[in-house]
Amino acid sequence: MLTLEQLCNQNSTSLRRKRLHQDDYYLFFLQESGSLQIALGFQVLELKQGDMLCVSPGQLHAALSATDSVTWVLSVVPALLSINDQAVFRWASDQYEPLPLPALYVELLIQGYRWTNELARVNVTQEISQQLRATALQACLRLLTVHYEQRKAHVKKVQTRPELLIHSFQGLVAQSFRTVKSPAAYASLLHVSASYLNEACVQVTGHPPGYWIQQQILEEAKRSLGYSELSVKEIAYALGYTDVAYFSRVFTRLAGVSPSLFRQTSRK
Structure with a gap:
């Protein structure tokens, strides 16, 4: 599954709310305009224009409120991603915060998303249309991978020894808290x-x-x-x-x- 959805002119009264739930695929929220409030885990996050939020399979999340929100939501099953890409996106979702994208990335992604939607109007067979749309979305997804890889490398580079230790500690806690307390x-x-x-x-x-x-x-x-x-x-x-x-x-x-x-x- 590789799908794209645009949620337009969302406000708190029109927002499709769900209680905290889990999905078995990755979600990438790109905030084109307005603001969107999302619960991730048990933290409340606010997406503003130009923000990207990655949600990994199994992470609890729910949309809470919105103000004049236009949001793009890209959904990707893990089977379509390499092991490296999944590790990068897991890192991004583990930050538990929206990551602002460079203006050029936002522009390119929105253009790519809109172009993907326009491909549905091309007079070709449904199979070819799906292939074209999947190719366009794969290009957008690759752009996200590059950005997150760069962001991850920069964070690791500037970390001090105590910060690196605590990063390892928190990862170890996430793996072992059931047996090691x-x-x-x-x-x-x-x-x-x-x-x-x-x-x-x-x-x-x-x-x-x-x-x-x-x-x-x-x-x-x-x-x-x-x-x-x-x-x-x-x-x-x-x-x-x-x-x-x-x-x-x-x-x-x-x-x-x-x-x-x-x-x-x-x-x-």
């Missing part, structure tokens, strides 16, 4: 002392390592409570807690509400 254990896996990991984490993020471990657990718990039909007990076990009551206390302390109440309110 101790900051000292992460320090050992990263081959640094617990005190240095703590110092670097506070310096770079303003919070100690334990905070980010808990936030990862909290986000996954919220995702499961809001999206899946698993019981609180099953969610607790999946997150590495054998004591359900203890998990409920941890969740309530972090979220301010009990797991059951969060599930109830998130589905309204």
Whole structure:
């Protein structure tokens, strides 16, 4: 699947709202004009003119509100992307923020998107029309890949040693939080002392390592409570807690509400 949709003149009253949900394909939101507010994970982001937001398969997202919004949405299944391209787009979506595109990129993409739509009017067979549109969208997608690769390389180049360490730490937490919950254990896996990991984490993020471990657990718990039909007990076990009551206390302390109440309110 490689599809393109233009959402024109969207406002909060006309916006097609959904509760937080997941898709099994990549989404690329390009804001042509106006503004669009989107929930990604459990963060609220605002897209303004010239912004691009990448959403990876499995990431929770929902459109919340819009003001005179014209948005292009490109949808791409992972099977159409190389392993390298998927890694680049995963990096982009993991930033959890809209990335402003250079003006030339915005102009080229919008022209490419409009040209793609115009191809539907060409007097050829449906098969040829689909091939032409797919070729045009692949060119647009390649332009996005180049931009994100450059952005990723620049970010990595300017990072300090503590920033590189915390980037590795946060990636490790995302992979291992279900089984590894101790900051000292992460320090050992990263081959640094617990005190240095703590110092670097506070310096770079303003919070100690334990905070980010808990936030990862909290986000996954919220995702499961809001999206899946698993019981609180099953969610607790999946997150590495054998004591359900203890998990409920941890969740309530972090979220301010009990797991059951969060599930109830998130589905309204």
